[in-house]
Structures are given as C-alpha cells and as structure tokens.
Amino acid sequence: MPLLGGIRPPIALLFVLTLALAGLTAKVLGPIGDQVVPKAVLASQQHFAEDGAIALRASVDERVADLDRTATALNAGSPVQPEHVLSDLGKTYQKWTGTSVLDLESGKVLAARGETIPLAWLTKDVLTGDKALVPRMVRLETGEVRLMTMAVLSWKGQPQQLLIASNSLAVPSINLGPFRSMAVVARNGEVLAVAGFEQAEALNSDQEREELAFLQKQMTDLSARAADLSERNPVSTKEPGSRGYPGVSGTLLGKEYNGRVATAGYASLASADPETKQSAGAGLGLTVVALLPVVRQQAVEQGRELYGLLAAGALVALGLLAVAVLWTTVQRPLLRLFLEARRLARGDLTRPVAVPRWGEAARIGSALEQLRGQLRGEGGPADPGQRRKSRFGVRLPLALTAVLLLLWCVPVGLLLNRTDASVSVPASMVNDQRDRTDLIADRVRRALNEAHADVVSTSRLIGGNADDETVRALLETTLRDHPRYATLYLVAEDGTVSLHAGQEPHAAWSRGKDLPLIRVAGRGGKKPVVQAGAPVPGRKGLTLVGEVRVEFLNSLLDRPGLGEVRVVDSQTLTIAGSEGFLAFERLPGDTLPELVRAGNVQVGAGPVENGLLIREGRAVTVAAAAPFSGGGEAADIGWSVVSWQGAKHFQITPYVREDRSVLAGMLGLAAIVVCLGWVHLVVARPMRSLASGAEKLADGDLKTVLYPRYHDEVGAVVRSLELLRQQLQARRQNQARPYAEPRPAAQER
Numbered sequence: 001m002p003l004l005g006g007i008r009p010p011i012a013l014l015f016v017l018t019l020a021l022a023g024l025t026a027k028v029l030g031p032i033g034d035q036v037v038p039k040a041v042l043a044s045q046q047h048f049a050e051d052g053a054i055a056l057r058a059s060v061d062e063r064v065a066d067l068d069r070t071a072t073a074l075n076a077g078s079p080v081q082p083e084h085v086l087s088d089l090g091k092t093y094q095k096w097t098g099t100s101v102l103d104l105e106s107g108k109v110l111a112a113r114g115e116t117i118p119l120a121w122l123t124k125d126v127l128t129g130d131k132a133l134v135p136r137m138v139r140l141e142t143g144e145v146r147l148m149t150m151a152v153l154s155w156k157g158q159p160q161q162l163l164i165a166s167n168s169l170a171v172p173s174i175n176l177g178p179f180r181s182m183a184v185v186a187r188n189g190e191v192l193a194v195a196g197f198e199q200a201e202a203l204n205s206d207q208e209r210e211e212l213a214f215l216q217k218q219m220t221d222l223s224a225r226a227a228d229l230s231e232r233n234p235v236s237t238k239e240p241g242s243r244g245y246p247g248v249s250g251t252l253l254g255k256e257y258n259g260r261v262a263t264a265g266y267a268s269l270a271s272a273d274p275e276t277k278q279s280a281g282a283g284l285g286l287t288v289v290a291l292l293p294v295v296r297q298q299a300v301e302q303g304r305e306l307y308g309l310l311a312a313g314a315l316v317a318l319g320l321l322a323v324a325v326l327w328t329t330v331q332r333p334l335l336r337l338f339l340e341a342r343r344l345a346r347g348d349l350t351r352p353v354a355v356p357r358w359g360e361a362a363r364i365g366s367a368l369e370q371l372r373g374q375l376r377g378e379g380g381p382a383d384p385g386q387r388r389k390s391r392f393g394v395r396l397p398l399a400l401t402a403v404l405l406l407l408w409c410v411p412v413g414l415l416l417n418r419t420d421a422s423v424s425v426p427a428s429m430v431n432d433q434r435d436r437t438d439l440i441a442d443r444v445r446r447a448l449n450e451a452h453a454d455v456v457s458t459s460r461l462i463g464g465n466a467d468d469e470t471v472r473a474l475l476e477t478t479l480r481d482h483p484r485y486a487t488l489y490l491v492a493e494d495g496t497v498s499l500h501a502g503q504e505p506h507a508a509w510s511r512g513k514d515l516p517l518i519r520v521a522g523r524g525g526k527k528p529v530v531q532a533g534a535p536v537p538g539r540k541g542l543t544l545v546g547e548v549r550v551e552f553l554n555s556l557l558d559r560p561g562l563g564e565v566r567v568v569d570s571q572t573l574t575i576a577g578s579e580g581f582l583a584f585e586r587l588p589g590d591t592l593p594e595l596v597r598a599g600n601v602q603v604g605a606g607p608v609e610n611g612l613l614i615r616e617g618r619a620v621t622v623a624a625a626a627p628f629s630g631g632g633e634a635a636d637i638g639w640s641v642v643s644w645q646g647a648k649h650f651q652i653t654p655y656v657r658e659d660r661s662v663l664a665g666m667l668g669l670a671a672i673v674v675c676l677g678w679v680h681l682v683v684a685r686p687m688r689s690l691a692s693g694a695e696k697l698a699d700g701d702l703k704t705v706l707y708p709r710y711h712d713e714v715g716a717v718v719r720s721l722e723l724l725r726q727q728l729q730a731r732r733q734n735q736a737r738p739y740a741e742p743r744p745a746a747q748e749r
Contacts, residue, residue: 006712007331007683011323014675018319018405021667022312028660029417030308037263037294039651042251044432045265047561049290050245051439052182053267055172056288058443060269060281062450064135064149066093067165069454069481071151073461073474079155082111085163090114092457094631096165097146101153104160117166121148127162135280137169137186145169145192147284169286171195173442173630175609177435180292181219185266187231187285189224196291211257215293218254218262223289225252226266230287234270244560246270247282260293294428311416315408315668322401329397330683333361338713340368341720349376359393360691364717367694371724374698375731393691394684398676405672413665417657421615424654425622425647433643434611434624436562441609441626441641444556444567444576447484448518448532449632451548454482456534459544462490468499475501484552491533493541509533509545518633520575528575528583532633550576563622563645570638572596587642592623596640599625613647620647686714694721702729 070089074080080088082101089099090113098115102108104127107119121138125131133150140146146166153161170193171182181196197216230248247270254262266289271279333356340353349372355365458478462471475488479501489500491509507521507529522529530548553576557565567576572593573584587593591614599610609626623644628635648655686709693706706722708715 006710006714007334007679010675010678010682011326011331013678014326014671015319015323017671017675018315018323021664021671022315022319024667025315025412025664026308026312028308028664029311029657036253036256036261036296038426038653041292041294041426041428042253042263042265043561043651044429044436045263045290045292046249046251046267047265047559048180048432048436048439049182049265049267049288050247050249051436051443051559052172052290053247053249053269053286053288054272055439055443056169056184056286057269057271057279057281059172059446060135060147060284061279063095063147063165063167064280065481066095066450066453066457067149067151067163069478070457071153071163072477073457075154076474077461079158082161085153086111086113088460089165092460093453096167098166100164102162102164104152104162110161115146115166117146117148117164126150135284137192137284138166145186169193171288172439175435175438175442176290177431180290180435181215182291183219183223183289185223185227185287185289187227189227191220191223192286194219207258214255214257215262215291218264219289219291222252222254222262222264222266222291223287226264226287226289230266230268234268246272254291256296257293259296261296262291263294264289264291266290292428311412311664318404318408322404325397325401325404326679329359330394330679333359334683334687334713334717337361337364337368338716340365341717341724344368344372344375345720345723359396360687361394363691364687364694367691367698370698371694371721371728374728375724394687395680398680398684402672402676405668409665409668409672412668413662416665417654417661419620419648419654419658420618421620423620423647423652425613425620425650425652429647429650429652430611430613430622430624433562433622433645434609434626436559437565437611437624437641437643438609438626440557440559440562440565440643441628442630444553444639444641445628445630445632445634447553447556448530448548448634451482451484451546452518452532452534452633454478455488455532455544455546458488459534459536462536462539462544472499472501475499484548486547486549488544488546490536491543491545498542503547505545506547507531509543516633516637518637520569523584526583530575554578557641562643563649565641565643568596568640568642570600575639592625592642592644595623596625596627596642599640600627600638614644621645622647622650682710682712683714686710690714690718690721693718697721697725697728702732 070092074085085101086099089096096114098113098117100112100117101110102119103110107122109119118138118140121136126136127133133152135150136148138146138148145168147169149165149167151163153163169184171184176182176196181194183194184192186192197212197219229250232248234246234248245267247268249265249267252264252266254264256262266287269279269282269284269286269288271282336354336356343351344353353365353369353372355369356362458474461474471490479485479488485502487500487502487505489505490498492498495508495511497505506525506527509531510519510521517534518530518532520528520530527550530550530553531545532548533543533545536542536544553567557567557576557578559565559578562578565578566574566581566587568574568587572587574581574587575584587596591612595610595612599608608629609624611622611624614621614623621644623642625640625642627640628637648658689709693704696704697706702725706718706725708718
C-alpha cells in the first residue's frame with residue numbers, strides 16, 4: 001500500500017496528532033513559568049524608550065532643519081547684520097542655549113547670544129570634507145555636553161560667516177510618571193543626561209538614599225549594556241517580516257532591591273524612514289534608556305501542573321476512543337473486505353464471505369457473497385428491490401469520532417481559562433498608558449508649535465520682499481522643505497487669497513482678536529482643516545496661513561502598544577486619529593469623553609493627564625487622556641490626546657492562558673478537519689461508489705468496467721471486483737455458446 005493511501009495513514013496520523021497535542025496541552029496549560037516581571041510590563045518599557053527616542057530624534061532634526069532653512073532664506077535675500085540675525089532667530093525659535101556668528105576667514109566672533117560657545121572643536125575636518133557642517137557633540141569645561149549645529153551665511157561680495165547654535169542633549173521634557181527615570185546614552189555607554197531621579201537631599205531616610213544609589217548604579221550598568229546592544233544591525237534584531245520601530249530596541253533586567261526589580265527599555269535613535277530619509281539625530285549614535293523598578297511577580301501557579309496533565313489525559317482518552325471507533329467500524333471491516341475480495345478473485349469459492357454488520361461494508365460484503373454464489377452456479381442475479389441501503393454508512397463513525405474530539409476541543413477553546421472583568425491588570429500598565437499618552441500629546445503640541453514657528457519665520461522673510469514672484473518662490477521652498485503642510489497662502493484683510501503654494505486652500509481664515517493662531521476649521525466637511533497663521537510684518541492686514549496635513553498628525557499618533565489614539569478638541573470631537581475615523585465624530589461611549597473633560601479641569605498649575613481602568617461587562621479597557629500643556633501657541637487651544645486599548649492585548653498571565661486554551665482548541669479542530677477529511681476523501685466517498693458498483697455487478701450488470709480510483713484498500717477491492725466481473729462475463733459467454741459436436745476419431749492407418 002502507498003504511504004499516503006488507504007485507511008491506515010489518516011487514523012495513524014490522528015493518533016499521533018492527538019498525542020502531540022496532549023503533550024503540548026500539558027505544557028501550555030500548565031504553569032506559565034517563573035516570570036520575574038510580566039512580559040507586558042517589559043514590553044511597555046521598551047515602547048516607552050522608543051517613544052523617548054522618537055521625541056529626541058525629532059527634536060534634534062527639527063533644530064537642524066530650522067537652522068538650515070533660516071540660513072537658506074537669509075542667503076536668498078539682502079545681507080543682514082549678525083546681531084539682527086541672532087535677534088530674529090531668538091524671537092522665532094526659543095530652543096537654543098547659545099548662538100554665535102563668526103567670520104570664517106579670520107575666525108572672529110561677530111555676534112553672540114546666550115551661553116558662550118567654545119570654538120576649540122572647530123577644525124578643518126569640521127568645516128570641509130564629506131562630513132562638513134554635520135552636527136557635533138562638544139563637551140564644555142563644566143563637563144556638560146552640547147549639540148552644535150552649523151550653517152553657512154553667504155552673500156555676494158561679502159566674506160562667508162558661520163552660524164552656530166548650541167543646545168543641550170537633555171532628556172525630552174515629558175512626564176516620566178512615578179518612579180521612572182530616563183537617560184540619554186552615548187556610543188561608549190556614557191550617560192550624557194538623565195531625568196527622573198530624586199535629589200538625595202530631598203529624601204527622608206537612609207534606606208531611600210540607598211535605594212536611590214542602587215537605581216543610579218543600575219542606570220549606569222544597564223545604559224552600558226544598552227549602548228553595546230544598540231550597535232547591532234536593526235534588521236537582525238527583528239523577526240523576519242516584522243516592522244515596528246526602525247532602530248534597535250529591547251528590554252533589560254537588572255538586579256533586585258527590596259523586592260523590586262530594575263527593568264529597562266532601550267531604543268537607539270533612528271530615522272523614521274531609514275531607506276529614504278536621512279536623520280541628523282540618528283547619526284549621533286545616541287540611545288535612550290527608560291528605567292522603572294517593578295515589584296517582583298509572585299509565583300501563583302500552584303497546581304497548574306496537575307491542571308495541564310488532567311486536560312492532556314482527557315484528550316488522550318478521547319483520542320484513543322476515537323481511534324478505536326475508526327478502527328472497529330472503518331479500518332477492520334475494510335481490511336476484511338480486501339482479503340475476502342482477493343480470495344474470491346483467486347478462485348477460492350469454498351468458504352462463504354464474512355459479511356460486515358452494517359454500512360457500505362455490509363453492502364459490499366453481501367454483493368461479494370452473491371457473486372461467489374453466481375460463480376459457483378448456485379444462484380442468479382439478486383433482486384435490487386429487496387436490498388436495504390444504509391442511510392449514513394461510513395459517515396456515521398466519522399461523525400461520532402468528530403463528536404468525541406469536539407467534546408474536548410470546544411470546552412478547552414471556548415470555556416477553559418476564560419477571562420472576565422475581574423482580571424487583575426498591573427498598575428504600571430495604567431500608568432504607562434497615561435504617561436505615553438502624555439508623551440504623544442507633547443509630541444503633537446511641539447509639532448504644531450514648530451509648524452507655527454515656521455509660518456512666523458516665513459512671514460518675517462516675506463515682510464522684506466515686495467516682489468510676488470520672490471514671495472511665491474519662498475512659499476514653494478518652505479512647502480518643499482516642510483511636508484507637514486498641505487498648502488501655504490497669503491490672506492488679505494478682506495479674506496481673499498492673494499498668493500498660495502501647494503493645494504487650493506480648504507477653508508477660509510477667520511479673523512478676530514480672540515481667535516488662536518492655531519485652529520481647526522472645515523466642520524461639516526470630510527476632513528478637519530488644521531490652520532496655523534501669522535501676520536506678515538510691515539504689511540497691514542496680510543496674514544500667512546499654513547494648513548497642516550491631517551495625515552501628518554495621524555502619523556504622530558501611530559505607536560505600537562498604545563491602542564487607538566485620537567486628537568480631540570475641547571468638545572471631544574475628533575481631529576486626528578491613529579486609525580480610521582470620521583471628521584469631528586465624538587469619542588465612543590460615555591467614559592472617554594468624561595475622561596477628557598476631567599483631564600482639562602484646572603488642578604494646581606493646570607490640567608493634568610489621567611489614566612483609567614474601565615471594566616464593562618467581560619471587557620477590560622485601559623484608557624488615558626492628556627491635554628496639551630507646556631509652552632507655545634498650541635498649549636492654549638484646548639486640545640487633548642486620548643488613547644484606549646483592550647487589556648486582552650497585554651501579555652499578562654490570565655490572557656496568556658486564555659490565548660493558549662483557544663490555540664489548543666483550534667489545533668484540535670484542525671486535527672479533526674485534516675484527519676477525518678482525509679478519511680472521508682480517500683475512504684468514505686470511494687466506498688459509497690464501490691458499494692453501488694458492487695451491487696450493480698451482483699444484479700447482473702457485466703458491461704460496466706470497474707476502475708480503481710486510488711491504489712489502496714478500496715482500490716484493491718475494486719480491482720478484485722473487476723476480475724470477478726470478467727470471470728462472470730466469461731462464464732456467461734461459455735454458457736451461451738451452442739454445444740459443439742465432438743470430432744470423429746482419427747482413422748487408423
């Protein structure tokens with residue numbers, strides 16, 4: 001018999017798969033394992049570090065882009081005095097700790113503002129070659145590290161000047177939440193900046209000071225490990241086909257102190273799209289490390305070994321019973337028919353055929369017995385009307401086998417380890433949801449502030465140009481350098497658009513003393529229109545307006561491990577979202593709008609972010625809302641970022657057990673479909689066809705040739721029946737031939 005044919009392989013496969021699934025069940029439904037920290041908490045720290053790295057990289061890139069764009073705009077116009085350059089730069093962007101302009105030929109400082117910038121690091125290699133004017137990290141005499149950004153000012157007929165701006169490599173100014181700290185680490189593992197640690201003088205006991213020293217030591221050690229791991233190729237650190245964070249990221253476990261384990265997530269600065277877009281921040285080789293002490297998880301897996309063994313034992317018992325049913329009702333009768341048919345085909349007609357009791361096997365056995373009698377000359381064709389045909393046949397034991405296995409698959413997959421609203425979710429998950437939502441809110445607010453600052457900077461350049469073609473070229477250049485805008489246009493005092501670059505304006509710019517310079521329009525349309533405006537100096541009533549693409553805001557909200565994220569206005573109407581949404585639609589349910597309103601209530605210095613664990617029915621949802629706060633024009637527009645996700649997406653023990661139970665049930669169902677489907681295709685259907693053919697042959701149909709479909713037991717029975725048909729046909733032909741006269745004996749010679 002062929003390996004893949006016949007009745008034995010699918011039954012044997014069913015037995016093997018049952019034993020394999022039982023072993024897997026004993027393992028996956030048993031103890032989860034002695035986890036020091038839940039995987040969900042570790043994954044959250046990794047996502048937090050990735051968010052911090054994105055914020056730091058975006059901040060560095062924005063500073064470099066703003067300085068380059070300012071220098072490009074100045075070079076396109078008339079020469080400007082160094083003092084005026086720094087003055088306008090300081091009014092437009094409040095992001096640098098110090099700025100200077102120096103003459104490139106003489107090296108003389110022409111103007112300086114803010115922190116004194118050392119010049120010893122300015123060498124020929126910094127100003128020439130392939131890496132000319134690339135941002136550099138420079139250590140001051142105080143030991144602090146500054147990021148130096150450079151751009152060349154060049155006017156016709158004048159010596160070239162170098163514009164330098166310095167800023168600190170500080171941790172992004174985000175809410176780290178309770179007990180969390182974050183550090184910016186260099187390639188060599190040196191911690192350049194850190195935030196989140198309490199000052200030792202503010203602690204009240206020696207134990208608290210010892211714990212602080214322990215955490216600082218852990219931050220140093222884990223930062224060195226993270227810096228080494230960040231040197232790996234990002235492609236090799238991810239599973240094939242996975243996307244996610246473009247840089248190197250992961251988690252680390254530190255030592256334990258007083259029942260709390262130091263957990264860290266790390267992420268290297270990487271470009272948002274490394275294949276198509278270069279990043280100045282990504283080239284600095286920095287890594288962000290987020291450290292959080294977490295209470296050690298207590299082992300509560302008592303008795304889980306026996307629990308998994310009981311489920312596996314039940315599956316083995318039902319599997320053996322199912323295999324026994326198939327063996328006694330399908331395999332054994334079929335093999336007996338195979339032997340009986342072969343015996344008759346060889347001419348052994350002495351013994352009666354052992355006829356099975358029911359089903360297609362009984363029909364075939366009865367037909368074989370009738371054919372034996374016809375070959376012996378003891379009877380003629382049978383009367384078809386006297387036969388009773390089975391309604392179910394082989395399908396009945398197949399259905400019974402499926403029911404036996406489903407008795408295990410359905411309870412395990414649908415009823416075992418089911419969770420409800422009483423699932424315990426670690427408090428750190430709610431805190432991380434809140435803090436990460438606040439980080440996204442800060443990121444969106446900064447992006448809007450940058451958009452407004454770019455509009456202000458461009459408006460000041462427009463104020464000194466009266467030529468429309470020059471202004472149009474400036475708008476097109478700004479639009480090309482900043483893809484966040486869909487269009488840039490000038491609005492006159494009467495509301496008419498005089499010049500525009502990019503798409504046609506989607507909404508009119510409303511005027512009013514109390515209206516913010518960053519606003520949303522387009523209500524009633526298909527898409528919200530986010531506008532940032534600035535009056536043009538020296539031109540009364542003229543305003544430069546930039547429409548920020550909603551897709552740009554949506555891209556800021558799409559972060560793994562945070563669920564669905566939306567930006568809403570003061571009336572909780574949707575402006576942007578990480579997933580599909582309708583323009584100005586309300587948040588789902590009643591709890592989320594209330595959470596947003598509670599976050600905008602003035603408490604102390606202002607509104608604060610809020611996190612909430614929502615239990616409704618059997619579902620548990622973690623939600624958070626963070627209003628815009630801080631500085632800039634976007635801080636007072638009343639917008640908030642709200643996020644929510646089902647706790648079932650967290651890798652915590654109850655949901656892991658539920659997923660494993662569902663997986664075990666689905667694997668059992670797959671085994672049923674594969675094995676019983678195999679039996680149905682290669683045995684059940686051919687046997688029904690064989691039974692009909694055998695009965696027709698027993699009824700006297702000797703003209704229909706019987707062809708085997710498969711080279712297996714059923715096919716062997718078909719071949720034997722064909723031999724019997726040929727024997728009966730030859731017998732009938734011999735009986736129909738007239739009696740032949742004997743030939744006379746040969747005469748003697």
